[in-house]
Amino acid sequence: MTPKDVLVNDLMQSGYRYVRSEPVGKNFAKDFTPDLTPKEVLQLGAFGGKYMTDCKDEFPKDWYDGVKLCHEKHVAEFNCFGVNASQPLSVWRAKGWIYEEDPRGWFQWYCRYYMGRRIPEEDARQIKRWKQMVRHVAQVKYGCRAGDTTCRPRQRQALLHWAYDSRKL
Secondary structure (H helix, E strand, O other): OOOOEEEEEOOOOEEEEEEEOOOOOOOOOOOOOOOOOHHHHHHHOOHHHOOOOOOOOOOOHHHHOOOOOOOOOOOHHHOOOOOOOOOOHHHHHHOOOOEOOEOOOHHHHHHHHHOOEOOHHHHHHHHHHHHHOHHHHHHHHHHOOOOOOOOOHHHHHHHHHOOOOHHHO
């Protein structure tokens, strides 16, 4: 395997291979401009500490520095805004939001995209979904005083999951 080839063996994927064809954190689609890196999302507190607890071999170790993790259950207090803003994976699957190569959903896709994997059709689909979150940005901006992070904490937490820095709204 070359350094650009990745072999995934975790609880949700075994023997999955992909290629990182772009430099880490570079060459994103022009219309994809997330505020936060995957490392920042994790370190701010996301997904109740449960998401991707078994993926440490796939991603840089420093992404997990200082991150509160709990493999057994979702812990809302581990989230940046201290609330649960996640839906169960079963809901994501039922709505057709899960791409088979990224069984954990959008954030897993983003982590792999950030690391350099490109799948043009799936990248376009996921970027379209990311852009649709702007409606939540607008609701926070127009429904809350600037800087009041206690206003709409669920929406702010959800936006954080999608790499929008909702602390700055």
